[in-house]
Amino acid sequence: MYAQMVKTDNDRVPGLDELSPQERAFQQRIDRGEKIEPKEWMPEGYRKTLIRQIGQHAHSEIVGQLPEGNWITRAPTLERKAILIAKVQDEAGHGLYLYSAAETLGVSRDELLALLHSGKMKYSSIFNYPTLNWADIGAVGWLVDGAAIMNQVPLQRCSYGPYARAMVRICKEESFHQRQGYDIMMKMAFGTSAQKAMAQDALNRFWYPSLMMFGPSDKDSVHSAQSLRWKIKINSNDELRQKFVDQTAPQAKYLGLTIPDDKLAWNEEKGGHDFSEPDWSEFYDVLAGDGPCNKERLGARVKAWEDGAWFRDGLMAHARKAQEKRVAAE
Amino acid sequence: MTALFELLLRMGDNTLILGHRLSEWCGHAPVLEEDIALANISLDLIGQTQLWLGLAGEVEGKGRTADNLAYLRDAAEFRNALLVERPNGDFGATLMRQFLFDAWHCEQLKALVESSKARVAEIAAKALKEATYHLERSSDLVVRLGDGTDESRRRMQAALDELWSYTGELFLDGPTDDALDEAGVAPPPSSLRPAWDAIVQPVLAEATLKAPESRFAHKGGRRGVHTEHLGYILAQMQFLQRAYPNSIW
Amino acid sequence: MSSEWPLWEVFIRGQHGLNHRHVGSLHAPDAELAIKHARDVYTRRNEGVSIWVVKSNDIAASSPSEKGPLFEPANSKVYRHPTFYDIPDDVGHM
Numbered sequence: 001m002y003a004q005m006v007k008t009d010n011d012r013v014p015g016l017d018e019l020s021p022q023e024r025a026f027q028q029r030i031d032r033g034e035k036i037e038p039k040e041w042m043p044e045g046y047r048k049t050l051i052r053q054i055g056q057h058a059h060s061e062i063v064g065q066l067p068e069g070n071w072i073t074r075a076p077t078l079e080r081k082a083i084l085i086a087k088v089q090d091e092a093g094h095g096l097y098l099y100s101a102a103e104t105l106g107v108s109r110d111e112l113l114a115l116l117h118s119g120k121m122k123y124s125s126i127f128n129y130p131t132l133n134w135a136d137i138g139a140v141g142w143l144v145d146g147a148a149i150m151n152q153v154p155l156q157r158c159s160y161g162p163y164a165r166a167m168v169r170i171c172k173e174e175s176f177h178q179r180q181g182y183d184i185m186m187k188m189a190f191g192t193s194a195q196k197a198m199a200q201d202a203l204n205r206f207w208y209p210s211l212m213m214f215g216p217s218d219k220d221s222v223h224s225a226q227s228l229r230w231k232i233k234i235n236s237n238d239e240l241r242q243k244f245v246d247q248t249a250p251q252a253k254y255l256g257l258t259i260p261d262d263k264l265a266w267n268e269e270k271g272g273h274d275f276s277e278p279d280w281s282e283f284y285d286v287l288a289g290d291g292p293c294n295k296e297r298l299g300a301r302v303k304a305w306e307d308g309a310w311f312r313d314g315l316m317a318h319a320r321k322a323q324e325k326r327v328a329a330e
Numbered sequence: 331m332t333a334l335f336e337l338l339l340r341m342g343d344n345t346l347i348l349g350h351r352l353s354e355w356c357g358h359a360p361v362l363e364e365d366i367a368l369a370n371i372s373l374d375l376i377g378q379t380q381l382w383l384g385l386a387g388e389v390e391g392k393g394r395t396a397d398n399l400a401y402l403r404d405a406a407e408f409r410n411a412l413l414v415e416r417p418n419g420d421f422g423a424t425l426m427r428q429f430l431f432d433a434w435h436c437e438q439l440k441a442l443v444e445s446s447k448a449r450v451a452e453i454a455a456k457a458l459k460e461a462t463y464h465l466e467r468s469s470d471l472v473v474r475l476g477d478g479t480d481e482s483r484r485r486m487q488a489a490l491d492e493l494w495s496y497t498g499e500l501f502l503d504g505p506t507d508d509a510l511d512e513a514g515v516a517p518p519p520s521s522l523r524p525a526w527d528a529i530v531q532p533v534l535a536e537a538t539l540k541a542p543e544s545r546f547a548h549k550g551g552r553r554g555v556h557t558e559h560l561g562y563i564l565a566q567m568q569f570l571q572r573a574y575p576n577s578i579w
Numbered sequence: 580m581s582s583e584w585p586l587w588e589v590f591i592r593g594q595h596g597l598n599h600r601h602v603g604s605l606h607a608p609d610a611e612l613a614i615k616h617a618r619d620v621y622t623r624r625n626e627g628v629s630i631w632v633v634k635s636n637d638i639a640a641s642s643p644s645e646k647g648p649l650f651e652p653a654n655s656k657v658y659r660h661p662t663f664y665d666i667p668d669d670v671g672h673m
Contacts, residue, residue, distance in 0.1 A: 039640060065357035065365075072353045076570035076579040077397050078346075081353070082376045088356045089369035093620055096362045100604040103586060103635075109606060110583045134570055134579075169603070184579075192577050300358065308360020311421050311475070312608075313582045314482025318474040319608035361584070363605055367619040467615065474612075 002060035002124045002148060003053040004215040005287075006233075008226040009045045030231050035161040038104035046230055051105050052121070053232060054163055055112045058098035059123040063297050065091045067131045068140055076134060083180050084137065090177065094170050101162040117302045125283060126213050128291030135188045135195070135202035141181015143203075143210040143248065149174050150244050151214075154234035163232070182251065189255040196256075203252065204260045208278040214241040216280065245273050333509040334447065335389050336409060337516050339399070340552065341438075342382030343410035345457075346400055347560070348431060349375030350567060351418055360421055367467070371428070374460040381453045401571040405561050406554040413496040415559040419489065422475055422482065426489035429472045432465035433529040434500045437522040446514035469533045476537025487539050498547020501526070506552070587613040588638060589621055590631040599631050607632075 016024055023043055029036065036042055065088045072088065075081035099109040115121040126144055131137060152174065156167045188199035215221060215237040227233035235243075245264075252259050263276045285291065352372040359365035383396035413431060418424045439461055442454035475482040501523045510516040534541055550556060570579070584606040590599035602621045607613035613632040622630075 062357075062362065069357035072356055073350060073566045074569055076401070076577075078376055078380050078400055079397075080579055081350075082373055085353050085356060085369050085373055085376070089366055089373075092357075092362050092365045092369070096366070096605060096620060097603055099362075100586075103604070108583060108586075166603075187578055192574065194574055195577055304358045304360065308421060309582075310479070310481045310485060311360040311364075312584065314475045314478030315471075315608045315612065316478075316582045316584060317482070318478040319612075321477065322609065361606070363607065363616040363620060367616060370619050470611075470615070 002064075002151065002213075003056040004122070004124060004213070005221070006049060006053040006056060006223060006227065008049045008223045013225045013229050027229070030159045030229075034159075035164065036159050037161045045226070046232075047105050049227060049230070050160055050163065050232055051102055051107050051112075053227075054098055054102040054105075054166075055107070055115070055121055056123060058095045058102060058112065059116045059121060060127065061091045061095035061098060063123040063127045063301060064144075066297055066300055067127055067129065067293075068137055070131050071134060071137050074134070075137075080184075087141070087177055087180065090173050094166075094173070097166040097169055098163075101160075101166040104162045113305065117298070117305060119289070119298065122287065123297075124213060125286045125291065126209050127297055128286050128294045129205070129209050130292050132205070133198045133202060135185065135198040136206065138181050138184030138188055138199065139202035139206040141177055141179075142185050142251070143181075143206050144213070145174060145177040145181060146248060147210050147213045147240075147244055149178060150240050150247075151235075157231075158234060159231035185255055185257075189257055199255065200257050203257050207260050208282075211241055211244070211275075211278045212280075212283045212286075214238075214244065216283070217277070220280075242272050245275050249273055332389070333506045333513070334450075334515060335386055336506045336552075337450075337510055338382050338386035338389060339409040340411075341442075342379050342386055342396070342399070343408050344414050344431075344435075345375040345382065346379040347408075347410045347563060348414040348428075349373075349379060350563060351414065351416075352424070352428075354418055355421075355424065364421075371464055371467075374464070378453070378457045378460070381456070385449055385453065397571075401568045405556050405564055408554060408556060408560060408564075409552055410556075410560075411496070411499050411551045412548050412557055413493065413499065415557050415563065416493060416496060417559060419492075420485060422485040423489040423492065425468055425471050425475065426486060427493055428464070429468035429533070430493060430497050430530065432461060432468045433526050434497075434522065435461045436465050436529075437525045438517075441517040441522065445516060450515065465529075469529075472533055472539075473537045476534070476539045483538060486537065490534070490539055491542055494542045495544065495546050496548050498545060499549040499551060502547065502549055502552070504552060584608050586635040587617075587632045588635050589613070589617040590633070591617070591621055592629040594628050596628070599629065604635060 016027060019027060022041065026036075026042060026046075036046075068084060068091075069088050072081065072084050075084050099112060102112060103109060112121065116123070126147075131140065149171070152167050152171055156164055156171060158164045158167070185199055185202075188195040188202075190196075218224065218236045218238045221237055224233060224236060228236070249259065249264065261276045263274060265274050266272075267274045286294070289295075349372045352368055352375065355368050356365065356372075359368055379400065380396045383399045387394040387396060387399055411431075413427060416423075416427055436458065439454045439458040443451050443458060445451045445454065472486065476486045477483065501519045503518050503520050507516070507518050511518045531541070548557075571577075585608070586604055586606055587610075588604050589602050591602050592599040605613065605616050605620055607616050610632055614630050617630045617632055
C-alpha cells in the first residue's frame with residue numbers, strides 16, 4: 001500500500017513450537033489481540049519490519065505532498081486553493097505522526113530521512129506519476145486516498161500501539177481527503193465538455209497505478225505471511241484490491257466516466273467484479289526508479305532538506321545559546 | 331473607484347498575493363513542522379482574502395465575487411504592496427518578508443477595528459487575531475535566525491537589505507487615503523510608521539541585524555504599477571479560469 | 580555536535596477537557612518552539628487551551644498507558660470535515 005512490499009527477514013512463518021519461549025509469549029500476546037507498546041520486548045524481526053513499514057508509510061505521506069502541491073498555485077478558485085493547501089498540509093502532518101511512531105522503535109526521523117534521500121528506503125509507487133490537469137487532483141483524492149483509506153482503516157487494529165494510534169488520527173482526517181477529491185470529479189464530470197474530457201483523462205492515467213498501490217498479487221508476495229501473523233498487515237493485497245475495485249466501479253459509473261478496463265464486469269458468482277491486472281512490469285520499473293517522476297520527487301525532497309540545513313542549524317544554535325545564557329544566569 | 335473599494339482591494343490583494351507566495355512552499359519547507367505552520371499562515375491569509383475581496387465586490391455593486399476579482403483582473407488592477415510580490419528566495423527571505431509585513435498588518439488592522447464602516451471593523455477584528463499570531467511567530471523566527479549561526483545571520487541580513495526598500499510604500503499617503511481618513515474609515519498610512527518602527531527596531535536589534543540607512547521606497551502598487559513578478563504570479567494563478575471560462579470548479 | 584532537533588512529547592487539554600492528553604510527538608530545537616509547533620500540528624482544527632511539551636528523553640515510563648488522540652472538530656475551516664461535501668447516497672460509502 002503506502003508501504004508496498006515491506007521485507008521481513010523470514011521466507012516462511014515458523015510454527016509456534018519452533019519459537020523460543022520469549023517469542024512464543026510475544027506471538028500469543030498478538031494472537032490475543034493485545035497491543036505491543038514501545039518499552040516492551042519484541043523480536044528483532046518485528047522491530048525491523050515495523051521500522052521499514054512505518055518509515056515507508058511516512059515517506060509516502062511527505063513525497064505524496066508533491067503531486068498535489070504541483071497544482072496549489074494553479075487551483076481555480078480561492079476555496080479550492082484553501083482546500084488543497086489543507087489537504088497537502090494534512091499529508092505533512094500524517095508524515096509527522098508516522099515518523100513519531102517509527103521513532104518509538106529506536107530510529108530517529110533524521111536517520112529515516114537519510115535513508116529516503118539516499119534511495120535506500122522507498123515510498124509508494126503512485127507518487128511517481130505526474131499530475132497533468134486539474135482533474136488529476138480530483139482523481140488523486142478519489143482513487144489514491146480511497147486506496148489508502150482501504151488499507152489504513154484495518155491498520156487501526158494493528159498490533160503495534162503507536163502505529164495503530166497514528167492510524168486512528170490519520171483515518172479521521174482522511175475522509176475529508178477522499179470526499180474533496182470526489183467532489184472535484186463531480187464538478188468536472190458534470191461540467192463543460194472540456195472538463196469532462198479532463199476527468200476521463202485523469203481516470204485513464206490513474207486507474208492502473210492506483211491498483212498497483214496494493215502491491216503485487218498475493219501469490220507473488222513473499223513477505224506478507226509473517227506480517228499478517230504479527231498483525232502489522234491485516235488484509236492481503238488481493239483482498240484489498242478487490243474491495244477497492246468493487247467500491248470504486250459504481251462511483252465511476254455515477255460520474256458517467258469509463259474505467260479503462262474492458263474486462264471490468266460484475267461477477268455474480270464471486271460477488272465481486274472481474275477486472276484486469278495492472279501491467280506489473282511497469283510497477284517494477286517504477287519501483288526501480290524509472291517511473292515518470294521518480295527523479296523529480298526524490299530530487300525535490302533532497303533539495304528541500306539540503307536547502308533547509310542552515311535554517312535547522314540556525315534555530316538549533318540559537319536554542320543552545322539561549323540555554324547557555326540561562327545556565328550562566330543561575 | 332471609490333476610496334472604500336480601493337482600501338478593500340489593497341487589503342485583499344495583499345493577503346491574496348502573500349498567501350499565494352507562502353503556498354509555494356508546501357512540500358518544500360526545511361522541516362515538516364515548518365511546512366505545516368507555514369500552510370496555516372497561508373490558509374489564514376486566503377480566508378482573509380475571501381472576506382476583503384468579497385466585501386469589495388459588494389461595495390463595487392457590479393456583481394463581482396471575490397473569485398472574480400482574484401482570478402479575472404489583470405496586474406494593472408491589483409492594489410497590493412510590492413513587498414508581497416517579492417519572490418520567496420530562501421526560507422530566511424520568506425520569513426523576513428513575512429515579519430516586515432506582519433508588523434504593518436497588525437497596526438493597520440488595529441486601526442481598522444475602529445473603522446466607521448462596521449463591515450470593515452468586523453473583518454479587521456477577525457483578521458487581527460490571526461495577524462497577531464503571525465507576527466509573534468515571524469518576529470520570533472527572525473530573532474532566532476538572526477542570532478543563530480553566522481550563516482543564518484548572513485542570510486537574514488541579506489534578506490533585510492533586499493526587502494527594506496519595499497517597506498516604505500506601506501506608509502505612503504495619497505488622495506485616497508485622505509478621503510478614507512476624513513470619513514473615519516481607515517488611518518493615513520504614514521500614521522502607522524512610528525508604531526511599525528517600535529515593533530521592528532527592537533526585533534532587529536535582538537536579532538543582531540542592522541536595518542539599512544536608506545529611506546528610499548519602491549512604490550507603485552497602489553496605482554497598479556507592479557514589479558515584473560506579479561504578471562507571472564497571475565499567469566499561474568489565473569490560468570484555469572482564463573483558459574476555461576464559464577466553468578464550475 | 581548533532582544539529583538534529585530533539586524529540587518532544589505533546590500533551591493537550593482541549594477547551595472542554597479536564598486534563599492533558601498525550602497526542603503525539605514532534606521535533607523542535609527548544610520548548611518554546613515545541614509549543615508553537617504543537618499548536619500548528621496538533622490543534623489545526625480547534626483552539627487547544629493548554630499545551631504541555633516534554634522532551635521525550637525526560638519521560639520516565641513504567642507500563643505504557645493508552646490515551647486516545649485528541650480530535651475536536653472546529654467550526655471555521657468547515658471544508659476539512661467530511662460532512663461538508665455532498666456525496667450522493669448511491670455513490671456508496673465515503
